[in-house]
Amino acid sequence: MSFFQADQLSINFGGIKAVDGVSFDVEKGTVFTIIGPNGAGKTTIFNLVSRIYEPSGGRLVFEGTDITRVPPHRIAALGIARTFQNIELFEHATLLQNLLLARHAHKQSNFISELLFLPSVRRMEVEHREMVEKVIDFLDLQQYRDSLIVNLPYGVRKVTELARALCTDPKLLLLDEPSSGLNVEETEDMAFWIQDIKNLLGITVLMVEHDMKLVSAVSDRVLALNYGRPLAQGSPQEVQSHPEVVRAYLGG
Amino acid sequence: MTLNGLAVGCIYGLVALGFVLIYKATELVNFAQGDLLMLGAFVAYMAVVWWGLDYWLGFVIGVVAVAAFGALLDATVLRRVIGQPQFAVVMLTIGLGAMFRTFASVTWGSEIYTLPTPFSGVWTVGGVTLSHQYLSIIAGTLVLCGILYGFFTHTRIGVAMQATSQNQLAAYYMGIPVKLIFSLIWAISAGTAVVAGVLLAPVTLIDINMGLAVALKAFAAAVLGGFGSIPGALVGGIIIGLIELYAGATLPEGFKDTAPYIVLLLMLAVRPQGLFGTLGRKKV
Amino acid sequence: MRFVFKTSYAQDIQIFRDRRDAFWYLLLAVVAVLLPVVISDYYVGETTWVFVYAICGVSLMVLVGYTGLVSLGHAAFLGIGAYAHAFFLKHGVPWVAAVALAVAITTACGIVVGLPALRMTGIYLAIATLAFSVIIQEVFSRWESVTHGFAGMAVEKPVIFGISFADDRAFYYLCLFFLVLTLWLTRNLLRAPTGRAWVAIRDSEIAAQSMGVNLAIYKSMAFAYSAALMGLAGALFAHKIAYLAPDIFTILLSIQLLLLVIVGGLGSLHGAVFGAIFVALLPPVIAILRDSIPASFADVASATGLSLFGAIGEAVGNFLRKPGVEAGIFGLILVLVILLEPLGMYGRWMKIRIFFSTFPMYKRATFKRQKTYMRSERLR
Numbered sequence: 001m002s003f004f005q006a007d008q009l010s011i012n013f014g015g016i017k018a019v020d021g022v023s024f025d026v027e028k029g030t031v032f033t034i035i036g037p038n039g040a041g042k043t044t045i046f047n048l049v050s051r052i053y054e055p056s057g058g059r060l061v062f063e064g065t066d067i068t069r070v071p072p073h074r075i076a077a078l079g080i081a082r083t084f085q086n087i088e089l090f091e092h093a094t095l096l097q098n099l100l101l102a103r104h105a106h107k108q109s110n111f112i113s114e115l116l117f118l119p120s121v122r123r124m125e126v127e128h129r130e131m132v133e134k135v136i137d138f139l140d141l142q143q144y145r146d147s148l149i150v151n152l153p154y155g156v157r158k159v160t161e162l163a164r165a166l167c168t169d170p171k172l173l174l175l176d177e178p179s180s181g182l183n184v185e186e187t188e189d190m191a192f193w194i195q196d197i198k199n200l201l202g203i204t205v206l207m208v209e210h211d212m213k214l215v216s217a218v219s220d221r222v223l224a225l226n227y228g229r230p231l232a233q234g235s236p237q238e239v240q241s242h243p244e245v246v247r248a249y250l251g252g
Numbered sequence: 253m254t255l256n257g258l259a260v261g262c263i264y265g266l267v268a269l270g271f272v273l274i275y276k277a278t279e280l281v282n283f284a285q286g287d288l289l290m291l292g293a294f295v296a297y298m299a300v301v302w303w304g305l306d307y308w309l310g311f312v313i314g315v316v317a318v319a320a321f322g323a324l325l326d327a328t329v330l331r332r333v334i335g336q337p338q339f340a341v342v343m344l345t346i347g348l349g350a351m352f353r354t355f356a357s358v359t360w361g362s363e364i365y366t367l368p369t370p371f372s373g374v375w376t377v378g379g380v381t382l383s384h385q386y387l388s389i390i391a392g393t394l395v396l397c398g399i400l401y402g403f404f405t406h407t408r409i410g411v412a413m414q415a416t417s418q419n420q421l422a423a424y425y426m427g428i429p430v431k432l433i434f435s436l437i438w439a440i441s442a443g444t445a446v447v448a449g450v451l452l453a454p455v456t457l458i459d460i461n462m463g464l465a466v467a468l469k470a471f472a473a474a475v476l477g478g479f480g481s482i483p484g485a486l487v488g489g490i491i492i493g494l495i496e497l498y499a500g501a502t503l504p505e506g507f508k509d510t511a512p513y514i515v516l517l518l519m520l521a522v523r524p525q526g527l528f529g530t531l532g533r534k535k536v
Numbered sequence: 537m538r539f540v541f542k543t544s545y546a547q548d549i550q551i552f553r554d555r556r557d558a559f560w561y562l563l564l565a566v567v568a569v570l571l572p573v574v575i576s577d578y579y580v581g582e583t584t585w586v587f588v589y590a591i592c593g594v595s596l597m598v599l600v601g602y603t604g605l606v607s608l609g610h611a612a613f614l615g616i617g618a619y620a621h622a623f624f625l626k627h628g629v630p631w632v633a634a635v636a637l638a639v640a641i642t643t644a645c646g647i648v649v650g651l652p653a654l655r656m657t658g659i660y661l662a663i664a665t666l667a668f669s670v671i672i673q674e675v676f677s678r679w680e681s682v683t684h685g686f687a688g689m690a691v692e693k694p695v696i697f698g699i700s701f702a703d704d705r706a707f708y709y710l711c712l713f714f715l716v717l718t719l720w721l722t723r724n725l726l727r728a729p730t731g732r733a734w735v736a737i738r739d740s741e742i743a744a745q746s747m748g749v750n751l752a753i754y755k756s757m758a759f760a761y762s763a764a765l766m767g768l769a770g771a772l773f774a775h776k777i778a779y780l781a782p783d784i785f786t787i788l789l790s791i792q793l794l795l796l797v798i799v800g801g802l803g804s805l806h807g808a809v810f811g812a813i814f815v816a817l818l819p820p821v822i823a824i825l826r827d828s829i830p831a832s833f834a835d836v837a838s839a840t841g842l843s844l845f846g847a848i849g850e851a852v853g854n855f856l857r858k859p860g861v862e863a864g865i866f867g868l869i870l871v872l873v874i875l876l877e878p879l880g881m882y883g884r885w886m887k888i889r890i891f892f893s894t895f896p897m898y899k900r901a902t903f904k905r906q907k908t909y910m911r912s913e914r915l916r
Contacts, residue, residue, distance in 0.1 A: 105748030333875065339658075357860045520667075521652055
């Protein structure tokens with residue numbers, strides 16, 4: 001039984017089949033990448049997994065549990081976190097507050113205890129803060145802790161997206177185009193971080209990417225999509241040399 | 253009596269039309285719409301009663317003056333708040349509305365005034381009495397809507413409006429004169445409000461707060477019809493006008509004013525996008 | 537420039553940034569407590585209004601400033617709290633219980649109003665709250681057995697545990713106590729996960745959901761808490777105004793409350809207090825100016841011999857005496873604040889503080905707003 005499984009996943013948007021019968025398995029502790037031209041349905045799959053969209057067909061199974069009908073706010077508690085392609089950070093809060101919010105799924109306080117700010121709430125806050133600081137150290141975000149997100153440059157925001165997703169303490173991490181908008185050096189950093197996330201933190205990564213160098217460097221398995229349908233699945237080398245993928249995507 | 257409801261509904265529809273026009277173009281809700289209506293009615297009053305001009309000339313002066321004022325408002329004040337959250341701009345228009353009311357109070361006085369019009373007779377058709385006043389309102393609305401319809405379908409401004417409302421920066425890149433379009437929309441919207449105001453003046457008489465009461469119901473009408481839809485605004489207005497009338501006549505006291513809002517709440521609960529509107533969804 | 541050297545996480549969690557900040561707030565508290573001793577009864581009454589409005593401000597700030605849900609009908613909640621409290625007092629319910637019941641009823645109404653919020657955004661929610669407010673105002677007029685309709689309803693003086701708080705000064709302390717309590721409770725919520733969840737809902741609902749925030753629960757909570765505070769404010773408002781009538785709780789009052797939070801500064805509790813000071817003190821200030829401006833200008837005219845000054849003073853005085861001028865002045869200030877200082881009074885206060893603390897290296901560009909383009913808020 002695999003760690004995460006999508007089974008004949010499909011969704012229609014008013015007649016257009018954005019995703020059509022996509023199936024894939026993700027092994028625990030690996031990096032699985034989805035590639036494909038723009039509009040192929042990659043981010044749509046992510047939105048289906050985070051339950052922002054309702055699928056019109058197919059199943060999603062995570063650690064043996066069927067999560068196809070789980071409400072969106074329960075996904076974080078199950079251990080699935082995601083980043084957003086177009087950065088959905090909380091713009092008018094500080095970086096620290098963004099990361100602390102990610103701990104929401106693990107909070108143990110209720111309304112009354114927070115209203116009176118009981119010692120238990122205080123203890124919980126300190127614990128969350130310690131956990132968040134570990135992620136800040138991991139991603140070198142110390143100097144931006146108290147900056148408002150609106151004031152941060154794009155590269156730092158991308159990293160903050162990643163940091164926020166890590167702060168939810170996920171088992172499965174969905175990265176939506178982690179290197180888009182980053183320069184060569186930042187992309188290399190991202191590659192190292194993804195490898196560290198896999199090897200040191202033991203988190204399984206499901207990724208959407210366009211940068212083929214990054215894909216080859218970190219992925220264990222790759223799925224190529226086009227027009228919502230799967231083209232090829234296998235190791236990075238196999239998929240990148242597959243004739244149909246080359247025709248559709250790599251401009252062979 | 254239905255004529256009464258229809259006529260009042262047309263007024264609501266016209267003001268709602270003004271709301272929707274500005275919303276479609278700039279995504280702002282102009283809470284001062286009712287007060288522009290009031291200003292227009294007062295200007296027409298001033299032209300006809302203080303300066304002794306002909307009714308129609310006064311009408312035109314009112315429309316032109318306030319339409320120009322609307323464009324000026326956009327060019328000077330509203331231009332500066334572009335980029336601020338929608339809520340802040342809504343509050344800005346509320347503040348402007350209050351200023352207009354005070355201005356009217358200081359310039360023209362805070363009493364109730366009558367505008368003499370050439371529609372004072374009645375026609376009796378098949379046992380039903382049709383007042384000229386109400387007929388004039390309906391006729392005026394139809395004429396104005398016809399003009400606007402022709403304007404929007406036979407020029408490229410309609411498409412330009414949509415573009416600027418969804419992504420202003422891209423509209424600039426496409427060579428659309430965004431600032432001019434905005435000012436034009438405000439002028440049209442203000443002009444529409446004035447037409448409504450002058451048509452309404454004989455029915456409710458002119459005073460400082462005439463715009464406020466109308467604007468609230470017109471708001472409900474715009475939401476009912478769907479905030480992004482022009483025909484929806486008119487249909488919504490007529491529905492609200494009829495509901496108000498029949499609620500006042502058939503239901504116990506107190507429902508006359510609240511029935512439109514109850515209907516509004518039901519509509520929002522069942523179909524938030526209104527009769528003709530569409531729901532948008534963010535793509536992440 | 538003062539740097540706060542942090543040595544523990546607790547420092548980021550506590551209410552006051554450090555001992556020096558705490559000292560200034562303590563000083564403010566002392567001033568507030570001693571004020572009634574030094575100023576006249578009239579000003580004690582006016583300051584009490586500031587406190588009541590400040591509680592309203594905190595309520596609306598939580599909903600609009602922190603959670604991003606605009607309500608154009610908050611006066612309705614104030615009215616529900618006021619009428620409920622007055623009603624229970626008339627029927628012999630002890631004061632504390634009456635307040636508690638008023639708060640409970642208002643909270644229940646808040647949850648009901650919040651239900652549509654779960655499906656609507658932005659302007660639609662604002663219209664829904666507006667509609668609700670109009671309907672409630674009508675209910676106040678028609679439900680005569682409870683509210684006495686248009687005849688109005690007198691409110692008894694507060695008597696808590698046998699002690700009468702009818703005296704102006706006693707009531708001042710009562711309101712001050714409740715304001716401080718409100719600020720403390722709200723600050724607690726805002727530095728806890730609930731407050732962060734609210735801010736998250738304001739900034740990005742989709743991301744908030746992905747982080748585990750149940751939108752329905754937290755939006756309802758925001759409405760409930762905001763309504764609860766309005767219920768409390770309503771009870772105090774009822775005592776202060778002494779005679780309730782349906783035409784107090786109009787849309788114009790709701791707009792005045794929104795003006796309070798905007799002029800004060802959206803997004804901070806300080807803003808609620810600053811806004812309350814502004815809204816409560818502007819009408820008396822106008823009343824004073826109405827007479828003092830013509831008088832002082834007349835003095836200048838006779839001193840310089842130029843009757844022009846006298847004429848100007850008379851004109852300004854006449855203008856201020858016209859009916860409905862107050863609303864226009866409020867409107868003007870609202871417009872100026874949004875155009876010139878969108879961060880409100882608190883924002884301007886922070887800028888002034890930063891100016892002095894970074895002098896002479898203050899740069900105007902620190903707060904310069906970038907040229908922004910309009911983006912559609914329809915798709916949030």
